Amino acid sequence: MNYDYLVVGAGLFGATFAYEAAKRGKRVKVIEKRDHIAGNIYTKEVDGIQVHQYGAHIFHTSNKEVWDY
Ligand SMILES: Cc1cc2nc3c(=O)[nH]c(=O)nc-3n(C[C@H](O)[C@H](O)[C@H](O)COP(=O)(O)OP(=O)(O)OC[C@H]3O[C@@H](n4cnc5c(N)ncnc54)[C@H](O)[C@@H]3O)c2cc1C
Known part of the structure; x- marks a missing residue:
């Protein structure tokens, strides 16, 4: 199968890029080394609590459009 993009890593950047490219009709392959x-x-x-596995994260934005996205 042919792809337009190979994205290495499904972090915030890779996942967002893949989503936006796919929305525009591009074929994207994402590979991720973690599970x-x-x-x-x-x-x-x-135990019902969302634990930040790699350290505490706060989403720094007051922009509703960004938050909703
Ligand atoms: C402890 C800590 C606290 C933070 N707190 C905040 C915060 O409060 N607010 C904030 O806005 N930001 C915070 N950040 C920063 C935020 O985590 C990053 O800006 C953001 O996660 C970067 O996203 P990214 O997709 O670029 O990279 P990453 O999240 O690092 O994703 C990269 C992905 O690529 C994968 N990968 C790497 N190499 C390969 C390979 N060779 N093959 C396959 N997969 C691969 C990795 O497994 C990973 O899943 C914090 C970061 C840390 C470490």
């Missing part, structure tokens, strides 16, 4: 997506912002549910 989950989201890169360093990944959270894992432990």
Whole structure:
């Protein structure tokens, strides 16, 4: 199969790029070495609590459009 883009890593950047490129009709292959997506912002549910596995993250924006996205 042919692809327009090969994205290495399904973190915030790779996942967003792949999503936007696919929306525009591009064929994208994403490879990820970890067993989950989201890169360093990944959270894992432990006893009903979302634990930030790679360190605490705060989403710094007051922009509603960005937040909703
Ligand atoms: C402890 C900590 C706290 C932070 N706190 C904040 C915060 O409060 N607010 C904020 O805005 N930002 C914060 N950041 C920064 C934020 O995590 C990054 O800006 C953001 O996650 C970067 O996204 P990224 O997609 O560029 O990279 P990453 O999230 O690093 O994703 C890269 C992905 O690529 C994969 N990968 C790498 N090499 C390969 C390979 N050879 N093959 C396949 N896959 C590969 C990795 O496994 C990973 O999943 C923090 C970062 C850390 C480490």
